[in-house]
Amino acid sequence: MPPADRPAVSTVFKEFLRLGLGCFGGPMAHLGAFHRRFVTRLGWLDEHSFADLVGLCQFLPGPASSQVGFAIGLTAAGLPGAVAAWLGFTLPSAALMLAFAHYAAGAAAPWQNALFHGLKLAAVAIVAQAVIGMARALCQGRLQAGIALSAAAILAALGWSFSVEFAVLILGGVLGMLWLTPLEKGATISYMALISKVLQPKHALFSLAVFLGLLLASFLLPQPFWRFFRAGALVFGGGHVVLPLLQGFFVENHAISPSLFMSGYGAAQMMPGPLFSFAAFLGAVLPPPATGGLTGGLLGLLGVFLPGLLLLLAALPFWAAIGRWQRARAALAGVNAAVVGVLGMAFYNPVFTSAVLDGRDLAQALLLYALLTAARLPPILVVGGSALAALARYFIPAF
Numbered sequence: 001m002p003p004a005d006r007p008a009v010s011t012v013f014k015e016f017l018r019l020g021l022g023c024f025g026g027p028m029a030h031l032g033a034f035h036r037r038f039v040t041r042l043g044w045l046d047e048h049s050f051a052d053l054v055g056l057c058q059f060l061p062g063p064a065s066s067q068v069g070f071a072i073g074l075t076a077a078g079l080p081g082a083v084a085a086w087l088g089f090t091l092p093s094a095a096l097m098l099a100f101a102h103y104a105a106g107a108a109a110p111w112q113n114a115l116f117h118g119l120k121l122a123a124v125a126i127v128a129q130a131v132i133g134m135a136r137a138l139c140q141g142r143l144q145a146g147i148a149l150s151a152a153a154i155l156a157a158l159g160w161s162f163s164v165e166f167a168v169l170i171l172g173g174v175l176g177m178l179w180l181t182p183l184e185k186g187a188t189i190s191y192m193a194l195i196s197k198v199l200q201p202k203h204a205l206f207s208l209a210v211f212l213g214l215l216l217a218s219f220l221l222p223q224p225f226w227r228f229f230r231a232g233a234l235v236f237g238g239g240h241v242v243l244p245l246l247q248g249f250f251v252e253n254h255a256i257s258p259s260l261f262m263s264g265y266g267a268a269q270m271m272p273g274p275l276f277s278f279a280a281f282l283g284a285v286l287p288p289p290a291t292g293g294l295t296g297g298l299l300g301l302l303g304v305f306l307p308g309l310l311l312l313l314a315a316l317p318f319w320a321a322i323g324r325w326q327r328a329r330a331a332l333a334g335v336n337a338a339v340v341g342v343l344g345m346a347f348y349n350p351v352f353t354s355a356v357l358d359g360r361d362l363a364q365a366l367l368l369y370a371l372l373t374a375a376r377l378p379p380i381l382v383v384g385g386s387a388l389a390a391l392a393r394y395f396i397p398a399f
Helices: 009-022 027-041 047-059 064-105 110-138 142-158 162-179 191-195 201-220 224-233 242-250 258-268 275-285 293-323 326-355 359-373 379-395
Strands: none
Touching (some): 009 064, 027 047, 027 064, 047 064, 047 293, 047 326, 064 275, 064 293, 110 142, 110 379, 142 162, 142 326, 224 275, 242 258, 242 275, 258 326, 275 293, 359 379
16 A cells, blocks of 8 residues: 555554454454455455465464464554554453463362363364364365375374474375365465565565574473474464464473363463464463463463464565465465364364263263354353353252
8 A cells, every 4th residue: 555545553553452352263253354354444455465465374384364464564554563463463362361371370169170171161162163164174175185084093193292293294285285286376466566565575584584593492492482482383274273282392291281271272262362372371371490470471472473473574575476386285285184184183182082071071062062053153152151051060060
């Protein structure tokens, strides 16, 4: 847009803060809200530019909706606008997760444990909906379904670890490149005409160098911040897929109990904005000698978001060339299919196994899933209802 028509940085922040307070339902719901607000109503970018931008952010690791918002802010008001957009969209959910961490870390009463169990059952329904929805969208043919099932089988046989999951995603990309028909080319890369005004190739190369340096440090340094950074750098598929990475980094080494981990994940489903804000909860509840508290929460938040934003800055000037390479789009289809298999195993363990302990738990989880999918209730109502039902089961045993 012409410089005279660009919004002020404060306007960008207010627009994204409004969305951060009211966007429930996950990345696809967030992208729909972005489209209505910034394409249809405000005209900050056109249909083709928005489609190109979404395509790029789906290709990169990291939280797609937050990356799209960051890039919209970049177009509207330069790098300060990009930071303002990310802050506005992330602040509400991050603040709520930090507050919940302060409450959950000291929770010991039986009724509080019952409340957390209700949140975990809500997570079962929501993650199941995400797995099935992604399977329908990303495994529309036999080959994609085969890649997804193979990824799940490998994880089931070898157990979860970062190296196994990363190898599964790479294998999915290779099989996609070899087997799958390249996806049809999308809209013209018109976003590049906008972004070239505020981002040059030299800036992109600097961002890439920073990303690679920090990624190397994340493999060498033991502090929790670097674990968050590694999770954010190597996760494909959005917030739900980061779950097994964070679980491996913080639960498998006994830094955080499985119950506390899943309680926080269940609470994150109630929050508006990006699911990656779950990292603020994990950073805040880490016990000594890890940082923990407000500082730990902020470091966790920065660590998990920073890789995706740096990669976005690195990729934007070169996306037009990448988007024209058909085999890159075929490889992406294979990676996405493998992500479905990873999601399926993440749903089984730890989401399902840690929450569904008996027949009543299973009945409640199935009912919650029906309310999400058949009745189409908003996730916040489903999560709140699950928490209330769990409390009712605790106080009224016959319930």
